[in-house]
Amino acid sequence: MKYFLSCIGNVFVAVALSFCAFCPPSVLGLQADDVVPMVDDEYYPQVHKALAAAKKSIFCVMFLADINPKYANGWEYNLVSDLIDAHQRGISVTVILDQNVTFWEEGGKGKELERKSREAYELLRKKGVPVYYDDKDRITHDKILVIDNYVTIVGSTNWTYSALKKNHEASVLIKSQSVAEAFLEKLKTISKSPPK
Secondary structure, three states, rough: OOHHHHHHHHHHHHHHHHHHHHOOOOOOOOOOOOOEEEHHHHHHHHHHHHOOOOOOEOOOOOOOOOHHHOOOOOOOHHHHHHHHHHHHOOOOEEEEEEEEOOOOOOOOEEEEEOOOOHHHHHHHHOOOOEEEOOOOOOOOEEEEEOOOEEEEEOOOEOHHHHHHHHHHOEEEEEOOOOHHHHHHHHOOOOOOOOOO
């Protein structure tokens, strides 16, 4: 009986090792060097620091980046400025913001294109940062940054005063090349409208 159990155990180990060796990484999960949860006001200092530390690239997809030039020291304004600073340092920066069609059921307006993040879009464009709106027929609800193909920041936090200062928000910073590359592969398929 002992011999039988030993053989079964060896077979189980061999099958498990074979499975691990030949199955795709998505089945096993992706490895991370570090994971940092960011809740509420923990988001801004971590993201600000990560953007300032970027060495090669930043890919940003943001549902809402609502800045007001009257509040140029607001956290949301600072994050947009961090993208501009990175671009001016020679970092490859790409930004995609959401736009979509709003349907007005009353008032006879019909369909109207709603360009959110207009101030952020115009500021980035004016400073030469490659910034795009997504396809107007599909909502891009992502709030994600991929920095240097290694750091991924993803979660619920928009770049707005409410999200950064008032709301309960939860995001995570993940240090992992495989996670970053998996996200980038999908994010790069988002249709981009040419700059206006």
